[in-house]
Structures are given as C-alpha cells and as structure tokens.
Amino acid sequence: MEQLINKLQKSFKLSDVKHQRENLTFVTVKKDSALDLVTHCRDYEGFSHFVLLSCVDWIEDGKFQLTYLLNNPSGKFDLGIRTFISRDNASMTSAHLLWRQIATYQRELKEMYGIDFPGSPRVDESFILEGWDEIPPMRREFDTKKYSEDTYFPREGRGSNDPATYMKSKLYPDDEK
C-alpha cells in the first residue's frame, strides 16, 4: 500500500494521505487530476471494482468533498480518492465512461446535492424525489425538520423520548438516579 502511494505520489500530487486501516487508504487530489488518478488506478493498478461515489457538504469551507472509493480485488484493499469542488455552481466531470454504474451515483448526487455532472446519462431525471422543487435536501442549509413541519401536517401533541431513559423509567420506575 505504501509502495503504491509512493508510486502514485510521483505522477499525481497527492495530499492528505490517510491510512485508515491496513487495507483502506484515503488520498486527496486536485479536482482536475482526480479522474486521471481514478483512471490510472483502474487501468494500471488493478482497481477494477468501483465501490461508491459519495459526497460530504463542507458548508463552512464552501466546498463539497467527493470520494471515489475503489477496490482492488486481487490485492484486497480499497483506495478512497477525495477531491474538493466548489459549492457554488457545483460541477464535476462525469466518470460514467469508466464504470457505467457511476451514472447512478451521479444522478443521486445531482438530486441530493445539486452537483452537476454534464454528459452523465439521465442525470437530470428525478431519482427518488419526484417533483422536488426545493433546494437539494442534503445540502446543509436545507432545514429538513422545518420543511417537514411545514409540509406534512405534524400531529399535535406528539412527544419524543430518549429510548434508554424512557425504558429505564418504564422498567425500573423506582430506580431513581
């Protein structure tokens, strides 16, 4: 793993290398070279299996973090390639030509975060939110509780309890703290 990272370090400017586990490493690259690195890993380093593409909203930094998680089946280890893109007019090059199934992840990210992937198949079709016309719900500025209260007729008098304390009070009412 170390060797691989060193090798990659020569051709790509990796930063923030983090060995999460023995068989899982995260690296961070610039937006421009992210897909180059993914392609390289797929074609030359044996990462033939694409695991997932996910996103984290770093609203404070004004960035989205995209993570391409790849798996090398023969070496039995994973490589997470992270890159940061701007939150404003968020857009990323589509990687659906590398693995067809990435298109689905990209469609989901488009719907949930509003990240555009130009050229990705069916990227504009709704994924699970049919007829959604609010801001994408996974962006952190979206207040889901408020939206729910405004939209879904919350029932009056609904209360919530912390399960642990509630069960304790139910089962052992005398065992006061």
Add this chain to the structure above:
Amino acid sequence: MVSPIHIITIGLGLAFALGLLQGFGKNFSGILMLLGVAAMGFISFQWLVAFFTSGSTSEIFTAGFKPPYSINLMMGKHEAVLASMVNLVGLLGGIYLWDTLKKQGFHAMLVYLVFIMGMNIMIMTRDAFNLFVFMEVVSIATAGLVILEQNNKSVQAGFKYMIATSVIAGLFLMGIIFSYYFAATLNIDGLANANLLAIKGGSLAIFLVLISIILELKPFPANGWALDVYHAATPGVSALISAASATAMYFVFYKVLGIVGDSWSQVIAAIGLLTFVGSNLLGTKQDNPNRLLGYSSIGQMGLLMAILGFRPFLGEKLEFIAFTILLTHYLAKAGLFWLAGIIKSENLKGFAALRKKPFMLFLFGTFVFALIGFPPFPSFFGKWELVMHLANGHMYGWMFAVLLGSFFEGIYLFRWLGYSIKIDHLALPDFKVDWNKIIPVGIFAIGLYVAGYFTSGFAEGGTAINFIPLFFVAFLLMIDFLPIIIKNTISIAAIAWYSFSILPPLYEHDMLRFIFAGIFLIGGGLTLIAGYAYKGKRPGFYPVALLMYVGLAQIIEAQNMLHFFFGWEIMTAGSYFLIIRGKRSMPHGLSYMLFSIGGAYALLAGFGMAHAGQASLSLDVLANVSQNVSWIFGLLAVGFLTKTASLGLHIWLPGAHGEAESDVSPMVSAILLKAGVFGLVILMIAMGHHPEAANIAYILGWLGALTALAGNLGATFQEDAKRLLAYSSIAQLGYILFALSIMTHLGWLTAFTYSINHFMYKAILFLTIGAVVLRVGTHNMYEMGGLIKRMPFAFIAVLIGIIALSGVPPLSGFAGKWLFYNAVIDKGWYFQGAIVFFSGTIAFLYLFKLIYSVFLGQLKDNHRQVKEISVWFIIPIYVLIIGIMIFSAKPQWVLQPLGEMITSWYPNGGLQWDGGLATSALGYWNGSGIMISIVIMFALLLSWLLVMSRKAQKVEQFNIVYSAERPFRPETTHVSYNIYAGYNKALGFLVTPVIAAFWDSMDNLVHSVAGFFRKIYSGNGQVYVAHVVLFVVVVYFFAIA
C-alpha cells in the same frame, strides 16, 4: 400471278438500281428498298392466298434448263407461308431499322435487300448447291448487318460469325460433293430418292449435310459465336436473325431431312433437346437482354429441331406442332428484340422503364407469355399436342426434357417480366418511342393473339374452348382508361350474368361443379364489390382479375383435358398479375409463377400420360386409365397441390397472399386455392378407385396433416396480419387435402364443408384485415391495437370469422370438425387425425393473436381518429357473415344435398338426417338445436350481467392497474410482438424454414450449374471453332455408335 422467280429479279435488280440511283438521296433509297421487300412479300403472299383457295404446288424452272442445271425453285404451301413470314418480318424490320439503315447509307440497304432475298431463295430452292450458295449469301449479308453497329464488339462478333459459318459451309460443301458423287444429282428430291444411306459412304455424305445444317441452327454447346452475334448486333438485326434466318434455316433443315430419312431422328431429337434444356439453363444466369434473348432463341430452335426429331411419333400433327411453335417464336422473339432495341438497356432490370408506358408493358407481357406457351397463344396448343403425342408414344423421358427446358425458360422470362412490372429502387431511364419502331411490335403482338385464336381450332378438343370471356377481358383492357366505378360495375355485371347463366343448370345436373362455380363466381362478385372502395382508375386491375375468373370458369366448364388445361393456365396468368400488383410482391410473384409453371407441367405430363392410348381427350378418360396409374395420379396430384400450396410446395403462398392488395388477397386465398381442390376432387372421382391411387392418397393424407400443422405453426409466429392469414390458408388447405384423401363419404363431406367454410371465413378475414390495413397503413399487428373502438363492424366480422375458423360451436366451423372426427375414426387414420386436431388447437394461438393484436389492447396515437373500414368492404363481408350464420343455424340445408351428391361416389357411410339432427355411425349432432340453445343462454347471461353491472363507469385505455404505475405509451403497453415466445422456445424448431432453404438451394444449384457451363463461352473465336469441330466429332461418334 407473279412468278416467284421475280423475287430474285426484284432483289438483284433493286440491288443494282440502288447503286445507280443513290444520287436521289437516302430517303429515296430507303423507300425503294422497303418497296422491294414489300414486293417480295406481295409475291409470296399472293401465292399463299392462292394455295389457300385452290391448293396446288408449283415448280419453276429457270434459264431454260431442267434441273439440276439451273436454279430450281419450288413454291408450295410451306414455302409460301414461310416466305411470307420472312418477307413480313423483313418489311417491318426494315421499317424498324429505318434510321440505322439510313445512317449507314445504300450499302447497308443493299445488304439488307440481299439478306431478305437470300432467305427467300433458301426457302424455295430445291437444289442443294443452290442452297449452299444462298446460305453463303445470307451468311455474308448477316455478317454485314451485324457490323452495322460498327463498334468493336459487333465487328468481333461478325468476324467470329464468319469464321464459324465458313467452317460450317466447308462441311456442307463436302457433304454436297459427296452426295453428288453418290447420287449424281443435286436436286433435293433426287437426293432423297437416291436412298444414299444404302450406299456405302453415303451415310457420311448425309452426315456432313445434316450436321452442317444442325450447326447452322446453333446447337448447344457449339453456339458461342451465335450468342455473340445476338449480343453484339443491333437488336433490330438480332430480331431478323432470330425470326427470319432461323425460320428459313429451319425450313432448310426440314427439307434436308427429306434426304436423311428417319434413321437420324434420335440423334436430332437428342441434340435439339440438349440445346433446348442447356440453352435455357444457361439463360437463367443472364442479365443482358439481348444475350438472354439469344439464349432463348437458340433454345427455341433446339425445341423445334427436337420436334423434327420426334417426327415419327407426331404423325400428321407434326406440321401443326412445328408451325405453331415456330410462329410463336417468330412473332414473340422478333417483338422482344425490337422492344429491347427501344429500351436500350444493358440490364434486365432496365426494363422497369416499361412501367411508364403501360401499352408497351402489355406488349412485353404478351411476348413473354407467348414464349412460355401460355394460352391463348399458338405455342400453347403446339406444346399441348407435342406432349400428348410424346406421351402417346411413351416417350416419357423426352417429354420430361421438353418440360424441364420450358421450366428453365420460365425462370428467366418471368424474372424479367417481374423486374419490368415491379422492381423497386430504380431510377427509371427515359426512352424514346418512334412510331416506326412501335408499329412492328404492335403488329406482331396482335398477330400472336390472332394466330392463337385461329390455331385453337386445329388442336384436338380446341373447338370446345369458349373465347367469348377472353374477348370480354380484351374489352376491359380497352376501356382501362375509364374510372373504377364503371369498370367495376361492368365486371360485376358480367360475373353476375355469367353466374345466372351457368349456376342454375349446374345445380340441376352437376352439384359438384355447382359448388365450386358458386365459390368462384359468387365469391368473385362479392370480392369485386370491395373494389368500389378504391379511388382513381386502378389501371390494369380489372382485365387481370377477370382473366383469373375467366380461367376459373373455364375449369368449371371444361369437359376435355385441353380445355381444362387452357382454363388452368389462363387462371394462372390472371392470378400472377393480380399477385404481382402488391407493393412488395416481385419475388413472390416470381415464385408463384415458377411453382405454377412447374405444377402446370406436371399436369400436362399427367394428362399426356392419361391420354396415351385413349381415343378421347375427355376428362372422363381419366377414369379408364389402366397403365401408369401411380404416375398419372401422382403427377396430376402434384400439379393440383402446387395450387393448394401443400407442404413443400407452399413457399410461394405467404408472400404472395400477404403482399397482395387488400381485395386481391381474398380472391387468391379464399377463391383461387379452391381451384386446386376442384382439380383434386375431379382427379379422385376419376381415379380414386385404383389401389395405386389409394396408396398415394395415404401419402397425401399425411401430407395434408403435416401441412395443417406447419401452416398453423407458421401462422402462430407471424407478426404480419396478412401473412398470418396466408399461413392459415395453407393449413386450411391441408385439412381439405387430408379430408379428401380419406376418400370415404364422411371424409369428402368434411372436405366440402371445409371448402365452403374456408371460402366464407377466409374471405371475411382477408377482406376485413385488408380493409383495416388500408386504413391503418401497416401490416404489422404490433403497430395496430385497440381498433375495436374505431372499427366495431370490422371487429365483429373478425370475431365471427375466427369463431367459425376455429371450429367452436355453434358456428359452422364446428360442422367441419365434427364430420372430421367421425371421418377419421371411421377411416382409422388416428395419428394423422390427431396431428390435424393438434394443429386445430394451434389455430387458437394465431386467431387470438390476430384479433387481440389488431382490435384489442391499446389504441395507438396515430390511429385515434382512424375511420371504420370502407362500406364497400363491409357489404361483402356482412353478406358472407349472413352466409355463415345460415350455414350455422341450418347446416342441414347445405350438408344434406352435399351428402346426396357424395352418395353417387361413396354410397355408404353417410349421415342420417332427422330435421337438424345428424347421426353418423359414431355420434350425433344437432346444429340448429345447439345454435338455439347457445344463443338463448348467451342472451340470458348477458342481460343478467348487464343488469348487475349497469352502473359501471366507462374508462379509457390507460385506466388499468399497472402495478401502481401509469402506462408510458400505448406502444409500450400493447403486448403483441413475439407474444408466443415460450411456445417458440418449445416448438419453434418445427418452423425452421427447411423447405424454403431446400428450394433456395435448388435455385442456387440451377444458377451455379448455369454459371459453370456458361464459362465454355469464352468469347474467343478459335475456341468457338474448336467447339464446332468437337461437336461434329462427338456427334459423329455417337451417331455411328
């Protein structure tokens, strides 16, 4: 009376005069030349008239000496006829070649004049040396005409021609010298009397004379030089060579045979037939019109040669046969060459340009049909007589070869005709039609019809033929420019009038013919009603449709075999044109025609063998046949089976019926196919009592059962509505064949019931589906759907049709099924019966697919405003539905008379009738009672359900439970394409098109054989000479051996 010697004087005199008078301009020379030819024609023609009025022969001597010292001419009946023919084609050909000759100047005209004159002399002379001289003259003149074209190719061809003819001339000259040495005379009659064969060495002399004349007739394969000539010469010249020189040379051959006697007949026949078959076989591979016609000409000459070889068997009919075929060849081939000259296409497909000029297309079709030997042209009668006589002499092998050669000829001629009528995706070149070019063609075409009309009387049994309906067809052809409504009304009126005149007497005397005449004529009238739905003029439809009905009527009327065959061929021709009218019908028209020709030749052979040794041509003689029963029965059965499209012979049907026009499909499916059934019935009535026939019938029974299975399976996997029905027709005809083969009372009752039923429901289905196709513009069922909302009348019609077809009680189809079971168990053909039953259940698959895919399911976007089918279709459809309903409610009205009729052939095992209740040996069935019970029950239950759900909300087509989704589009919601995928997986292997593949491979075989042998024609003059020499040697050794 002008002496024929003046033909020479005019010819030679004008030739000199042309040279002297060339200062007067080319037009003058040309007119002079034509006048000269006309004068020669006049001389020969006046002799011809004289012979017909008084009937004497005349011999003319010249130069004051007796033969053999001078030109020795004879003007007899033959000479007058042939010289007239030569001069006529000379005159018309001259007119046709006017521009070419004028361009080349007086030399060409001189050569032309000498060419015609030379042929006249060849025909008339009785002197062998004279003959040689004028053959040389004609050869040189021919070469001169060939190079009229003045390009590299024609000069080469002319040169090769000269080489070949000089080799031949050398042989001929040697033969004459030898003959003179032995016989001391040069007069042909003298030579004949000299009995040269008796003299040692005389046979060699005769051989040389004979072989050189044979070589002049261009025997296969020593004829490459001739092909190049036909190919390279301008078509006007080729026409002359093919029509005039061949005629003259043929007569020379005839004269020479006088010397030779009969001992060479076998060899001559063999060479002739080899040429006929071989040349036509190679013709299948050609795509240049001129060369193709060359092959055809050579083939025809081969046939004519063979006819002279058959002389011992033909007796007094020899002249009739030879003359009719020669005349047809003469008229048709000249006409075709002339047409080729007008079109000027290097490729057969270029003849598609004819489509722009329907009149010329008509001429073209006339020539093609005449060449193949279709009625009413002379060669039809000639071929008929030929085959009859060959069969009478038990020359079955020769007969087979004649028919095989004719079949090969049919392949390329009909492909050519098909191209010209129907081929697609071609830029049609423009061509100019000059009056001087089209008039000769027209005259010759008319000549064919006239000649055909007059020859019919000379053929045995030909006088029975009724030509009036054909005149009516000709009349329709003439009024073809009128709008549909008039022509349609006239046609229907004619059929109606004919029906009224023929049906009542038939009902009295001949129930069998009454049934089929009813199907043909009533069906014809009804389907024609649908024609009112078409707009415009529909050019060419009515003549050919009526032609088919005329043919069908002739079959019904026919009492003798010639008449029957005449009607059969007329019907085939009419139906061919009907079928090929469809949009994508070209290949299907061709395959229909080829199977029909093949079938017709089987019939011809069968009739011939049946006629052998019998005094009469009447159809009744079939019953007296005692020899070759299996062959006769088999051949005739195969002939009829091509029309019923039984398994193995069925591949023409789906395409032909599927692609035909909407109102043509019912004509060719519901009606035409019954002609084959009628033939089978006639055959079985006549010959069924022979044990051999029973054996073949057993095979036919299996064939029918397998046909039923294959047809229904084929229909199940169709996506094209009309093809589905076409396959269904195959299957239904399989049932009928099966039932007929049972040859018991019940079996035949089943067959007739099926025939009547199939006529009604298949006409309904084809008319309705055809009308729907007209509205929706597609044949593909998966592109339709939900049309019940737009076309309720059509839906009801199809519903009735499929209930009747599937044999579900209470409609009339069940009558057939019930009888069928009784017949099968009665006969003991259990397994065949089970197969037929199995295929009957398969019918449900495609019937459901048909009605569901078209009328139920989802209505498509573009059909949302489609209208109900045309009322002109609805009228005949509902008339037929009423027919089905009457048959269903009162089956005894039909079945009882049928039973009485069948009793005359199969007295035992019929049904007992008690009102509506029929009882057989096995079971019982009350058609009327069942109908009443079911109708009452159905009405009660329907009204009950209507009351119970009276408040139901009417919804639209997408208001379906769709797994909580909504349908996307009608196209994606309509399940229709490959709906029986599972069935296909299980049983689809049964419908792999092995039979089509078999015929394809046969087709490939013919073409590859033709392609292989074609290579012998290398185009090299030396090789051709080698062929000639080799041919002589081979024939010599064969003849000696």
Add this chain to the structure above:
Amino acid sequence: MTNETNNIVEDKLELEDKFLAPENRKRQVTTPDGTIIEVDPLRDYFSDARPQIYRPNSIPVIENFLNWARAESLWVLGFGTGCGSIELPPLTTPRFDAYRFGVQMRATPRQSNVFIISGYLSVKTLKRVVRSYEQMPNPKYVIALGSCTINGGMYYDSYNTINRLDQYMPVDVYIAGCMPRPEALLAGFNKLKELIKAGKAEKANEYVENFDWYKANQKKIIKDWNMPDYNW
C-alpha cells in the same frame, strides 16, 4: 383578442408543464392518411370522470347481510409500502393463519377491498398508494399499520416521508406500534370486521365527499401528479 387568450393559455401551460412528464405532453401525430392530429395523453388516454358516491343498499336487512359477507371476505392488496410489509407474510403462515378469518391476499387493486399501509410512506410511494387506493372498488377499507402512518414515527422530521396518513386518504383502523406484531394485525382485522358489520366502514364514500380536500393535500406534496385527478 383571441391571440391574447391563446397566449394566456400557453403561459399557463408553461407553468403547469414544469412537472408534466414528456410522455404526457400533447404531441402531434401523423395519421396513416397523412393528416396531423394532436394527442393529449391526459385527456385521451385517461378517464377524467370524478369519483361517485355509492350509497349502501336502502333495505337494512340486505345491507346487513352484504356487510356480513364483506366482513367475512377481506381481500387484501399485496402492496407493502414501508418496513411493516415484512409483517404481512407471516399472516399466511400456519402460526397466524389469517385465512381462517376470511383474509386473503390479492395481487391487484381491482379485486381487493383492504389496503394495509404498512409503515412509513415516502412521497414517491404515496403517489402509488393513492393510485392503487383509487383503483380499488367501493367499498374499500384502509388499515394503517405502525406509528409512521399515525404521526410520522421515527421519520417525523424527514423531508420525504409523510407524517399523517389521514390527511391523504381516510383510514378505518389504526394499528399503533413500531412495528406492531402480526397478532396486532389480526386484532386490527377483527376490529375492521366489527366496523363493517356495524355499517360504519363507509370511508370510501367519505373520500369522495371530501375529494377536493384530499386531493389538495395530496397535490400539495405530490407535485408531479401527471394524471387526471382520479384514477379509475
């Protein structure tokens, strides 16, 4: 004047078009004879009739008898919406054997009377649920299973799941719990039977009576309805 109205109509269409599926937009089609017609899928392919109220039989004896039959023959639509659908299969097993109460599973709404909303409903599922509910014939009954259908349950603050089922369709019986056990479902069935036999289970007509209110609530969250108002 006409032009102006046309423009207004078109503008309105533009607004509505936002969530109109492409296959539901009006389209021009060439007919086989060459004329061009317009197809409006929503009007041409779906019935836009409003639902009707079907009154009970006016003769009490008959109606009671029919209600008894309806109660004893509960055909359940096999449509699992949320995690609660895992509780349905055990009903047919020997342990719970709902058949003995006349409860049978059907695969199509057309033949079902009882709709069990088994757990949370996302908006996307709600759309399908409403369609299926409307396709069931009258009389029909709804059993709401689990807390999620009552007050949103653990998904009360989700942007994508509803909180109260009764805002969107009338509910006959609630079964509380997360998740209720099959026994609770059986109890629910028995409760429903009581209601039917008592003639109190006429919620299908209630839905029709308050159709506009229900429809407004549904359309508030289902923005791409893409159907006529009522699914026949």
Add this chain to the structure above:
Amino acid sequence: MDFDLTKLLFTLLGLLIVLNWGILMSGIIRKIGARVAKRYGIPVYQGWIDLIKNYAIRSQITHGIMFYLGPVFRLSGGVGLFLFMPMIFGSEHWSNYSFQGDLILLMYFQFFGMLGMALGAGEGGHPNSAIGISRGLSQFTTIEVPMTLAVIAIAIQYHTLSIADIVAAQQGSILNWTVFTNPFATVAAMLSVLGAFGHSPFNLVKAPNEIPIGPPTEYHGTFLGVLRTNAAILHVIEAVLFMNLFFGGASNWFELFLKSFLIYFWSVFVGMVFPRFRIEQSVRWFLKIPTLLGIIAIILA
C-alpha cells in the same frame, strides 16, 4: 324441437346443484390443503361468501363492450358444457340437453369460453392479460394432444362418440370402467387433466406473484363473480366429463359428488407436491410422456 318445461326446470335445478357443489368442492379442497400445511384454513363456506361479496361490490368500471362479453362467453362456456353433458347415467331428467351433441361437441365447446375470456381480457388492455392468455393458449394446445388421443382411443374402443353410450358400456362391474379396460388412455387423459384444471405445476397462466393473476387481472366485482361462478361449474363439469369417460359415470348424485371430487382432488394433490413449470417446459412435457401414452392407447385399441 318441442319445448319441454319439466326438462328445463330439471336442467336449471341441476345447474344449481352443480354450482353449489363446485363451490363446496373447492372449499373442501382448500381446507384439506390448509390442513396439510398445518393451518386451520378458510371455512368451507368461504366460496359462497366471496361470491356474495363480489356480486355486492358497488363500483365497477368497464373497458368496453368486449369487457362485458368476455365473462358472458366464459360463463356460457361453462353452462353450455353443463347443458350438453349427461350428468346421471340412466336418468332422463339429469341428462340435460346432451341429445343435441356428442363428445366432440363438448370438446370443442370448451374453447367457447376460453376464446371469449381471452377476448374480454384483451379488451382490458392490460399487458399481463395478454401475457397470461398467450401462456394459457400455448399450454392448452398441448394439453389437448394426449386428451385427444385418449378420446380417439375410447371412441375406437366403444365405437361411439355418444357420452351416454360410453357410460352405458361401462356399467355392470367396476372392471368394466375404462380405467381398467383401457388404462393407457385413462392415464394419458388424467395427466392432461392436470393441465386442464390449471393447478401447479401448470399454473403459469395465472402466476399470481408474477403477472398478477394473469388474464382476469382487470376483472372485479360482478365480472369477477361471473368468472368465479363459471369456475365452480367448470371444475365439476370437467371432472364429470372424465368421470363419464373413464370411471363409469354416476348413477346418482352422491356417486357424482364422490367421483368428481376425487378427480378434482387428483389435480390438487399433484399441485401440492410439484413446483411450477415454465411455459415451454409444460408444452414439452405434455408432448412427451402423456402423448406417448396416448399413442400407445391408440395402438392397443
């Protein structure tokens, strides 16, 4: 044909008996099935309740005229089969209108209901209907092959196609039954009956979990009631047909109940044990062993 009121009344009464016996029979069978699975199961009278419930459905929709005609065709098919079937041997009253046609009529009249049902379901426009029908028809074609062979075999054996005569020929002793005199034909027919009743392994037509109940997927309320009424009648009639042909007929109603129950139970019994065939599998299956047995039956006959 003279109108005979008594005859009509007896026929209607017979129809009522058959209908109720059909409902009861399927109830009993389902009860047995439940007990085999160690369940308590539905009440035996559940069939009647379901039927009443279906007829009591208030709102209905219709897709068009053929949507109405489909169930009517279907029920006419069932009732018609009853009409033309002699029920009780030797009884003038209970032989219905079987004097109008023989065995062939019955065999072809089966198609009447099928065809109409197929059309009605087709009018519904639901793709699953078409799929179900195409499967049903595909399977049906081959079900009929061994059946036909068996029928031909017994027609040869008894030399009649009249059902009454076939039954009459089997009287006297249990050994006269076709099942003993012509075992191959019987076995072939009993295998084909498995397909005719449409239980597993030949129930891909309805395949409830795959193409929701196939052809009648759009039918509900009264329409469904009509279809279920027909199913009840048809099951009995089919069983009676086999009873008449192979098991000596019935001389009284009780015998009819018993025999038809056993014949019907045979198909359910097999269905309980075997999983479902795909359509091409069942098509092939019927063309193998059952057809072979049918052929043997004919050869021996």
